[in-house]
Amino acid sequence: MTIIKKFETTEPKKGFSKRYIVLSIVCLFVLMLVEIWAGNNVVAYGEKFDKLSSIAKTLHLENQILENEIAKYESLNNVASKSAELGFSQAESIQYIR
């Protein structure tokens, strides 16, 4: 006697599994939190960026002013007056050694 086992077909599940749906929602939620966190930080960086730009500009200006100050102290008019104050004078006669 041959026993023929009846083969029962399983019906395919419709839609996503609950697990995937929950995982997606959690991911979206995490992304949302990350976005809020990043946005919040970036806003704070805007202020930092503004301050740094202002500092860079001030340093650039200070650098320019210092360069000018150095040039003023190095100027021949200044050197001549300082050397006169210190008692230096022009050579009266020059001896050439051969």
Add this chain to the structure above:
Amino acid sequence: MRIFWIQTVFLLFFLSIIIRLFYWQVVRAEFLQSQAENQHFTDTKIDATRGNILFSDESILASSNPVFSLYGLPKAIATDQKVKVAYLIAKVLSEDPTEVDTFAKDVTAKLSQNLYWVQLEKNISIEQKKQIENLNLPGIGFQQGSTRFYPEGSSSAHLLGFLGSDARGASKGYFGLEGYFDGELKGMSGLVRYERDALGLPILIGNFFATEARDGKDLVLNIDRSIQFIIEKNLKAGIEKYGAKAASAVVMDPATGGILAMASFPSYDPLKYFNYPKEYFKNPVVADQYEPGSTFKVLVMAAALNEDLVQPDTRCDDCSGPISIGGFVIRTWNNKYFPDTNLKDVIVHSDNTGMVFVGRKLGLDKFYSYLGKFGFGKTSDIDLQDESSPDIRPKSDWREIDLATASFGQGIAVTEIQMVRAVAAIANGGNLMEPHVVREVKDEKGSFEVKPKVKDKVIKDSVAQIVKEMMVAAVEEGEAKVFRPKGFRIAGKTGTAQIPVAGHYDPNKTIASFVGFAPADDPKFVMLVRYDEPSASIFGSETAAPTFFEIAKQLLLYYKIAPSE
């Protein structure tokens, strides 16, 4: 029926919303968008820094200096706070502590005006700005500006020109280098446009557009600051010593045409140019015309020798006394005559009759042609804004007397730069160089070097050598020999030209000059010194020559050149 009316009311309601939306979204879209952009975006103009002007050793002659203006917003400061704010500002800005009250009252008065914006102080330093910023005062702000900075003070004013404003208030260079190179020096301003938040701070992830500012180019000059200092010092001393109305000097490298120094007095302060009359602004070395007098003789002599019309040992057969031409009598400067003199002695004694002899030998056609060859009658193309050239009369208008007087440098007008470069052609073996103040134009991307340019070969090497020896003899045996530095071979020639006044020459008003080069055998510099109307002596040999030799002595030392004899 009731349903119908309700439907109609709803329909009209939605229709009005759609119409209103259409109006905002389509009809007024552009206007609203631009208004929103104005609120969301900030435009910041980035000013380009004006280029520096540097000496040949790249030390600063002119640069930009940041300055700040302090302003107040009277309506943004509470009335009871104004006095307090004014006192805090006054404490920082008053140099003298006793003036704090006066200063504060002045600031209070300004802040009490019925204005939205008021300037409180100009040109405050960056330190003062920082101190005021730290006070965190309401309604107080700063505006950045820039002025020119001259570490050497008013030195080289004529050479530099000055920075003023155009009709629209924008910075613009006038005269000298500032005028000639304004396009290169001023650069191009940039613009930064970024999105901002409600507090006005930049949004980093927002839109950002930037056009970078391009700073102006730097000019590196041929001007040697030591030589510039030496000639300015000596000219200042000379103008006082000789009681001259004006003085100027120019030093040029004969090999390259590079201008090593250039100065004129009376001068002006380029920072406060508005306090000086306009006549002071033009650079006399390139813009003033004058009659060169005897300094011109060496050029006429060079032309005649170059044409083989005379030789150094040619004897003047017309030098035994005054010469009459067309009703005019031509005499020597001291009324002494040297019959049968040779041409070297014509230069040594600065003999006018001898030069009339040479001029006649040369003839008008060749004389006129050599004027052009030596660069007279046209600009030298020096890189300075205010250059002009006196016109030379058309050849057809010349009479015999004009040729005769022009042969000893009267009745013909030149500029100093024309004269010095013509003599440089004798110094360098016959090449007429294009004079240049600027050696290099550079920015962060690279540099452009101004190469020496020979405009023309005017005279033969051998002729330049002969004229040079004549000029050496003029220094060693001429009227100014007592002033020359001993042991050096210097080539030079004095000049004393009367000044034409109302159709005749005033015998008491002269232009005294001296042109020469040293060392004669390997010239490092060619120099011209000029005094206008010196009162101590009218002669170039007693005014311009001593100044020339004093400067030459210091320059030879500066170049580390020992005496050859």
